Structure formats: structure tokens, C-alpha cells
Amino acid sequence: MKILKFGGTSVASSQNILLTENIIKKESVKNKVVVIVSALHGVTDGLIKAAEYASVKNESYLSILKELEEKHLQLVKELLPVPEQSSWLSFTKKHFNDIEEIYNGIFVLGELTDRIKDKIASYGEHLSSSIISARLQYEGLDCVWMNSAALIKTDGRFTNAKVNIALTEKNIQEFLKNHKNQVIIGPGFIARDENGNATTLGRGGSDYTASLIAAAIHAEELQIWTDVSGMMTADPRLVSHAKPISEISYHEAMELSHFGAKVLYPPSIQPVMSKNIDLTIKNTFDPEAPGTLVSHHVKVEDKQQLAAGISNMSNIVLLTLEGSGMVGIPGISAKLFQCLNHEKINVILITQGSSEHSITIAINEKERIIAENAINLSFADDINLKRIAPVKIENKLSIVALVGENMKNRSGVSARMFGCLGNNGINIRAIAQGSSERNISIVISENDSKKAVNVLHEEFFESEIKQVHLYLCGTGNVGSKLVQQIYDQNPYLRENLLINLRIAGLSNSRRMIFADKGISREEYDNWAAYGQEASINAFAEEIISRNLRNSVFVDITASSEIPEIYEKLLKRSVNIVACNKIAASSGFEQYKTLKNTARNHSCNFYFETNVGAGLPVIGTINDLIKSGDKIISIEAVLSGTLNFVFNHYDGNKTFSEVVAQTQREGYTEPDPRLDLSGTDVARKILILAREAGYPLQFEEIENISFLPEACMQGSVENFYTKLSEHESHFKSLFTAAQKEGKILKYTAEFKNGKAKVGLQHIAPGNDLFHLYGKDNIVIFKTLRYSEQPLVVKGAGAGAEVTASGVFADIIRSV
Incomplete structure (x- = not known):
């Protein structure tokens, strides 16, 4: 026998129910099946919302109830033929009349208890399962409706009741023994206490209903049909490259679902796990997709993936109780958790330092005020005596959990996890890891949640890109x-x-x-x-x-x-x-x-x-320093612009014409004075000196300018005019060098902790002499390169080479 559970989206409309029907037909040909269904999508939320309106005397509850009634009546009309409709329309109307009477009472009393919430919430599953049962019977299936709510017995803890497993299993076994139908269909989520009052199993409790039935009869398989093709390595709404998980262990599935993987309700795993029953998560809208198999049969040694998945839970608050009065005092933790238990507050995560000075817990944000008041009241005497501080609250947080059986006994998993998060600036507020080693949970800012999940998914599941x-x-x-x-x-x-x-x-x-x-x-x-x-x-x-x-x-x-x-x-x-x-x-x-x-x-x-556009100048300095060398001196031509200018200025063209040519070819800044003034070269030698480990300031660099002061005034157009007017000055510079058999180079020098830049006469035997076009050259003398210096030489200007240097830095940075 197989158990099939269909969620709210699977029965959201008549079209979806027809898809569900096809799946049931296909399975019931080969197996006897028990089908558990949720309420129609949005119905339970609508019923609760209407009740809350009624409790504050807001008559909007009437319109909500009317919409829900019309939704169910329309469903009957779409699923059943006209001759069959009358009785089921009456059935639906009767139930909504009963519902309205309850709401009228809530409206008059202005009170909404958990017991009443469970009563009204039970109608959604009861109606959906009854109508779908009628449809299956009309289609000729050997189908009977099962009131599973009457079979599942719980305590009186309304909205999240605890199941009496022994009595529940006995009731289920007896019912199925007496009903040999090929298809048995019933409601999920709802149950009854020992007094016959309606209770519910928590939101998502339809999964739990199906799991309880599967365990009671040792079913061959439990199938959870939903609107996704199984569990994913991460929430696909956050991670576009999330991947389906083909197989996963019970423990992995429990960890993922507990920390936010909403495709599976966490308590639903325990019953089938205890009986070693396979659980398969399938997609109603893509029934041929393989889905996810949850079982004991997953062989960890065969799994190459280190982690199974990443889950996240938002709207988390951290509460920290701390103080010297906690150190070495037994019973502090027990007292803390007792007061929270008394308020029915679920603790999601716990962490405590070995110093015992503080205990930090994570809870849902909606329970923050109740928890804060309960803790401060419970520890009021210690707080008044300053032995313990009032509880500290941190909100707007999320929990992200990395889960996987294959993480056990594997070194370096935490290092990889924290390393990639740290490299992306994600601050971790709290960490928890159980001794099972299959879950590492962290608490981070909610603003970082999406980024963290993507970073971890990329690290553990997308290593290829x-x-x-x-x-x-x-x-x-x-x-x-x-x-x-x-x-x-x-x-x-x-x-x-x-x-x-x-x-x-x-x-x-x-x-x-x-x-x-x-x-x-x-x-x-x-x-x-x-x-x-x-x-x-x-x-x-x-x-x-x-x-x-x-x-x-x-x-x-x-x-x-x-x-x-x-x-x-x-x-x-x-x-x-x-x-x-x-x-x-x-x-x-x-x-x-x-x-x-x-x-x-x-x-x-x-x-x-x-410095040097695409040349590896700074990288070379860094490598030398890291390897233990020391820069003694630097001699360089660092401006491709100035090198281009003085390589082309030979007295045949005016200096103004050569500068204009240099700008046209893209080798100058939009304002060429930034290059020709030597400021740019001074900045470059300053950067090299600093990277070499010398705390040099820009003002300490000697800049011997060759430009007349008049050229530095006014606009760029005025600059070219002044260059023409001072052509004799530039011609005299060229002639003076030529008479000595030398050429002009604008050089930079760093030596003995001092730097200078300026126009120099370079002799043919100098390493700087044979430097053509827009090339740069940097000559390093170091402790290791003392007799034969280290030389870096090549194109030092131009858009292509500069862009390629930037490109190389981008690749290096990641």
C-alpha cells in the first residue's frame, strides 16, 4: 500500500485537482492507496484571517467567508455533473452555515481562542477531501472517504497538538482492516483530542497525517505531492542555479526542513524514519520528474557531494542572557528553557561559550516580546542584584544552515564555509554545530541572507563556475x-x-x-x-x-x-x-x-x-618584498606620454604639434598638462616607493618642471597656444641635449629614501637610452639584484594595454 499526500497548490483549483486525479488513478491501478489532501490553497489562511477580523468586530469577515463559500461551490460545479451537484452543494452550504454561526459567536464575544482556531481551521481539509472523494467516486474509482481527524488522537494542546501514537496507529489499522477499497481519501492536518474537540497538527500538518498513516500500516512508500520537483540544494527563489536533490537521508531532510526548506514539514519525517519507509517528494505539475527520495538506503560513501543542501530561515531574533552570576551555577540553563517552555516558545538554535558567562538562543521574531518578558521576569532577582544583565535582543536576523551527511569526519568544511562568507563581508553573529557534524548553522543579518546562501551554494555546489x-x-x-x-x-x-x-x-x-x-x-x-x-x-x-x-x-x-x-x-x-x-x-x-x-x-x-599601464611593476615589487628582498633604488621612465613626446620631438615639428599628435593617438589625459607637468610621474614613483615599504609623502618628491609657468594657466586651448609661444624654450632643451650626444628623457628616481622627477640628458650607454615610442622602463636595484638590476620594460601607455592591466587585476582580485 502507498500513501499519497497532496498539498494546497495541488488542489488549488478544479484544473489542479484533475491533475491530482490522474496521479491517483495511475497509482491505484498497481497499488491500494490512501490519499491525504490539504485544504484548497489559501483557505486555511482565509478562515483564520476572517476569525481575527470577527474577534475585533470587523465585519469584513463576512465577505471573506462569502468568497470561501463561493470558491467551494464553484469547485463542486466544475468537478461534478449536474445530477450529482445538488447534494454536494447542500453539503457545502450547510458547512458554511455552521462556520458562520461560529464566527458570529466570535464577533459577539470578541474572543478568539486556540481551541476555536482549531475548530474553524478543520473545515478546510474536511471540505476539500469530501468534494474530491465525490469526484473520484463519480469517475468510477473504488473510493471511500476516511475521517482521519477522528482516527488521529492528540492531547489538548490546540494549534500544535501532540499525537498519541499508540492509540492513533490502532485506530488507523482498524479502519483500514474494515475498508478494503482501492482508494481511501481523507483530510490531513486535523485531529481530535480525548474529548472529541478538533485539534490541528501545526501548519504543514497534512504531511504529518500522511506520515502517521504510512507508519501505522508499514506502507510501501509515502509520496508527498507538491508544486516543486523535490527538495533543492537551496531555495530557488534566492539561488537561480539551485539543483534538485535526487536522494537524501532522513537526517539530512529533517535538518533542511527544520531550517526553512518548506517543501517538507519536519515532524513528518520521524514516523516513516522509525519504520524505515521510503518518502518521495514529487511534483503534481510534472509527475514524470524523478523528485527526491528520502530514505535510509542512501549510501554516504557513494555520494560525491560534500553537502546535501543549504536552507535558510528569516525573521529570527537572538536573545542573550549573560552575567558573572551564571558562571559555575547549576540550573541556569534549565531555568531559562523552563520559562520559555511555559510560554510555548520554540527555541531554534542554542549556543553557549565554555566560560558559561552567556547563553544565546534563536527564536522566531513574532515571539520576541513574550520571550523577553518571560526571561526578565524569571531572572528578576539576579537582574536586580546585577548578577545577570537583562536579556539582550538582536533582531532582523536569519539562520543559514549547511547540511550534509558527507560532512561528518571531514576536515576543512567549516573553514571553507566561514572563509567564503568572510571573503564576501558576511558577519556571523552566532554559530551552532551538533556533534553529528551534519549541520553547521550560522546566524547572520537578514540583509545578508540571500548573498550568504548564494555564496555557499557557489562554494559547495557550483565549483565549476x-x-x-x-x-x-x-x-x-x-x-x-x-x-x-x-x-x-x-x-x-x-x-x-x-x-x-x-x-x-x-x-x-x-x-x-x-x-x-x-x-x-x-x-x-x-x-x-x-x-x-x-x-x-x-x-x-x-x-x-x-x-x-x-x-x-x-x-x-x-x-x-x-x-x-x-x-x-x-x-x-x-x-x-x-x-x-x-x-x-x-x-x-x-x-x-x-x-x-x-x-x-x-x-x-x-x-x-x-604605474606602467599593463606592465607588472607593482606586482614585481610585491613579489620581491614578500620573498624577503629589499628595494635599494628605483630608476625609471614612467610616463608613456612623455616618452612618446620626447621620442618624436626632433626639432622638425613644433613641440605643440607633437603634444597634439600624442593626445590624438590616445596617450595623454584629456588635459595633457597632467602628464607634461610631471605630476603624474611624481605620483607613480611615490606609489612604487610606498609599495616598496617607504612612508613617502607626495610633497617630499622633488619635481623639476620643464614647462614654463604660463603654459599651466587657463584652458587646454590656451595651453596649446602657450606651447607655440614658447617653442624656442623647448627647442633649446632639445639642442642642449643634442650637443652632448644625448637625448631627453623624463625620468623618475628613488634612492636613499628620497625621490625626484624631471627631464634628464641620457647618454647612449644608459639603460634608459634605447626606449622607444610610448614604452616605460623600471630598473630595480635590490639586495638580491645589486650587481645586475631587475628590469621591467614595455608599453606604458595606450587604452588596450591599460585595459588589459585592469582586466588582470580583476581576475587577480577574485
Whole structure:
């Protein structure tokens, strides 16, 4: 014999009931079946809501009851032929007349007790099971209705009654012994106490009814039919890549359902588990889908997946009782849990430090006030004597649980779990792990719940692809090249590095746009047309509020405003990749603050392209320092722009013409004075000195400028005019070097803790002499590279190479 249970969505309408009917027909051909059904979808909630209205003398309860009555009457008309309808329409009306009388009494008395709640809630299952039974009989099935409420005996704890297992099993066995019908159908959720009063088994109790019947008769299988194809590795509403679980153990299923996997009511597992009966979760709307098998037969050693699933529970409150008066005093815990038990408050999670100084428990938020008052009252004397503090409350929390039999006796599971959460800036408020090792539960902010579940799912179930969310600020020459490189390279990254880059946000000085699932190449071509007005602070707040895992903020601007948001983002564990040199060359204390903030919040702050565009200059310094070397001196040409200018200025063209050519080819900032003034080079040597471990300030760098002061005044147009006017000055610089058989190079030098930048005459034998086009060169002398220096040389400017350097930092950051 098989037991089939159908939930509220499976019987929500006549169309759904016909699907349910087909499943019952198919199963009853091969097996005798007992069918347990829930109330029609939304009916129990409607009945309770109407009762609450009536209790406060709100006559809206009448319209709710009318809607529920019409719903059932319409169901009779749709499921049964006209000759059969009359008796069942009368049956339905009679029950709603009885219901209305009860509600009128609630309205007059202004009182709604748990006993009355159970009485009115029982009507939903009673009506649905009776009408569906009539339909099956009309279809010719050998079907009888079973009043399962009369068979299941409980105590008088209304709304969540405790079942008398021995008496219940005896009643069920006797009924089935006397009824040999091929199909037996009855209501779930409802029962009766020893006095015959209606009781209920808790919301979700229809699963429990079916499980009790299955256990009582040692059924071949219990099937739970719902609106999803079994249990999933995570809530699919939170995790788009959640996967169905084909097989799972009873213990795993119990842990997952207890912590929020609503597809299965936790108490329903125990009866079938005790009798070793297979439980299968199936989808009414996709009956051919395999679903999830819950049983003892799952062989853990055959399961390659470390964890079975991730569940989450929202609306959680942490209550902490603490004080020196608790240390070494027996009975404190017992007293705490007794007072909560007296108020019928369910404790979801418990954690206590070995110092015994505090006990922390998690409960549902709706029970917070009752629990707080009960604990403070119970410990009033200790609180007055300052031995124990009043209970501390933390709200707006969630519990996330990682569950799996295969986690037992496996080292490193907790490290992986806490590591990936920490790397994404998710703060853990409390931790609980039982000695079974099949469940690690954490309490976190409710705002981090979705992010945490996705991070854990990616770590334990999606190791083949890591989703990275990019927020790009700056879509000019370098930015647009970077975007194209991302789109072009993403297939390679997915296949070879198991990384998928999503451009989740874009901003320029005018517009910004966000898309959690990524902006496609087609959308990028016209993104500014439907973006919103840009604001760098609003952009940062949006990144923080979206709170997506593996987030990277990419600054591809020269703005002095944007680095102001770096610290805020780093504190939320958002990785930062900066082409912008402002932050790393700001005051030394601010530079150190950003570096320390990144380290303290388990994220990365990379700015390789600050020096040398795509050349591995900063990375080389970091590798040298990490390996124990020390930088003695740095000699460099650090401006691709200035190198390009002086490589092309030979006296045939004016200096103004060469600078204009350099700008046209994309090798200068929009305002070329930033390059030609030496400020940019000074920032670069400052950054290199700092990365080498020297606390240098920008003001300490000697900058020997070659530009006349007049060239630095006014607009960019005025700058070019002044360059032309001072051509003789630039020609004299060139001629002086030429007379010595040397060339002009704008160099940077760091030595003996001091730095300087300026135009130098370079002889042919110098390492800086043979440097062409826009190339950069950096020459390191270190303790290990003292006689033969370490040289990094290559293209130091250009949108393509700069974008590729930024791209490399992005990959490195995740």
C-alpha cells in the first residue's frame, strides 16, 4: 500500500485537482492507496484571517467567508455533473452555515481562542477531501472517504497538538482492516483530542497525517505531492542555479526542513524514519520528474557531494542572557528553557561559550516580546542584584544552515564555509554545530541572507563556475576597451578558469545603470539611453544595498571624487581595482588606511595600472618584498606620454604639434598638462616607493618642471597656444641635449629614501637610452639584484594595454 499526500497548490483549483486525479488513478491501478489532501490553497489562511477580523468586530469577515463559500461551490460545479451537484452543494452550504454561526459567536464575544482556531481551521481539509472523494467516486474509482481527524488522537494542546501514537496507529489499522477499497481519501492536518474537540497538527500538518498513516500500516512508500520537483540544494527563489536533490537521508531532510526548506514539514519525517519507509517528494505539475527520495538506503560513501543542501530561515531574533552570576551555577540553563517552555516558545538554535558567562538562543521574531518578558521576569532577582544583565535582543536576523551527511569526519568544511562568507563581508553573529557534524548553522543579518546562501551554494555546489559581479565606473577610452575585452574573453574564463564575469553596474559622469544578472553586449551598446542620473555616492550605495557576492568595483577614471567611496566599499568587502592613481598617491595615512581596510575585511585593493599601464611593476615589487628582498633604488621612465613626446620631438615639428599628435593617438589625459607637468610621474614613483615599504609623502618628491609657468594657466586651448609661444624654450632643451650626444628623457628616481622627477640628458650607454615610442622602463636595484638590476620594460601607455592591466587585476582580485 502507498500513501499519497497532496498539498494546497495541488488542489488549488478544479484544473489542479484533475491533475491530482490522474496521479491517483495511475497509482491505484498497481497499488491500494490512501490519499491525504490539504485544504484548497489559501483557505486555511482565509478562515483564520476572517476569525481575527470577527474577534475585533470587523465585519469584513463576512465577505471573506462569502468568497470561501463561493470558491467551494464553484469547485463542486466544475468537478461534478449536474445530477450529482445538488447534494454536494447542500453539503457545502450547510458547512458554511455552521462556520458562520461560529464566527458570529466570535464577533459577539470578541474572543478568539486556540481551541476555536482549531475548530474553524478543520473545515478546510474536511471540505476539500469530501468534494474530491465525490469526484473520484463519480469517475468510477473504488473510493471511500476516511475521517482521519477522528482516527488521529492528540492531547489538548490546540494549534500544535501532540499525537498519541499508540492509540492513533490502532485506530488507523482498524479502519483500514474494515475498508478494503482501492482508494481511501481523507483530510490531513486535523485531529481530535480525548474529548472529541478538533485539534490541528501545526501548519504543514497534512504531511504529518500522511506520515502517521504510512507508519501505522508499514506502507510501501509515502509520496508527498507538491508544486516543486523535490527538495533543492537551496531555495530557488534566492539561488537561480539551485539543483534538485535526487536522494537524501532522513537526517539530512529533517535538518533542511527544520531550517526553512518548506517543501517538507519536519515532524513528518520521524514516523516513516522509525519504520524505515521510503518518502518521495514529487511534483503534481510534472509527475514524470524523478523528485527526491528520502530514505535510509542512501549510501554516504557513494555520494560525491560534500553537502546535501543549504536552507535558510528569516525573521529570527537572538536573545542573550549573560552575567558573572551564571558562571559555575547549576540550573541556569534549565531555568531559562523552563520559562520559555511555559510560554510555548520554540527555541531554534542554542549556543553557549565554555566560560558559561552567556547563553544565546534563536527564536522566531513574532515571539520576541513574550520571550523577553518571560526571561526578565524569571531572572528578576539576579537582574536586580546585577548578577545577570537583562536579556539582550538582536533582531532582523536569519539562520543559514549547511547540511550534509558527507560532512561528518571531514576536515576543512567549516573553514571553507566561514572563509567564503568572510571573503564576501558576511558577519556571523552566532554559530551552532551538533556533534553529528551534519549541520553547521550560522546566524547572520537578514540583509545578508540571500548573498550568504548564494555564496555557499557557489562554494559547495557550483565549483565549476564562480560568478563575479563587476561595477565599472568610467566608460571612456580605457573603459570601453575593458568592456570589450570582458565580453570577448568571458568564454575562455568560463572554460579555463571557471569564472564568469558579469557587468552588474556601469557609470560615467552622466548616467548609471545596474543589472544583477549582467549587462549583455547588446544592452551595453545603448545602455546610457535607459540609465538613471549618475551620482558616485548613489552608485556606491546601490552596490552596497544589492550586496552581491564576489563584487568588484573598478575605477577607470582620473576623478578625485571617486576614491572617496573606496573605504566605504572595502568595509563591505567589495574588492577594488583602480586605474585611478589618486587614492594610492594620496596622504600616506589614507593610503595605509585603504590597504589595512582591505586586509581587515578580507578583500582586495589592486592598482597595478597606476604605474606602467599593463606592465607588472607593482606586482614585481610585491613579489620581491614578500620573498624577503629589499628595494635599494628605483630608476625609471614612467610616463608613456612623455616618452612618446620626447621620442618624436626632433626639432622638425613644433613641440605643440607633437603634444597634439600624442593626445590624438590616445596617450595623454584629456588635459595633457597632467602628464607634461610631471605630476603624474611624481605620483607613480611615490606609489612604487610606498609599495616598496617607504612612508613617502607626495610633497617630499622633488619635481623639476620643464614647462614654463604660463603654459599651466587657463584652458587646454590656451595651453596649446602657450606651447607655440614658447617653442624656442623647448627647442633649446632639445639642442642642449643634442650637443652632448644625448637625448631627453623624463625620468623618475628613488634612492636613499628620497625621490625626484624631471627631464634628464641620457647618454647612449644608459639603460634608459634605447626606449622607444610610448614604452616605460623600471630598473630595480635590490639586495638580491645589486650587481645586475631587475628590469621591467614595455608599453606604458595606450587604452588596450591599460585595459588589459585592469582586466588582470580583476581576475587577480577574485
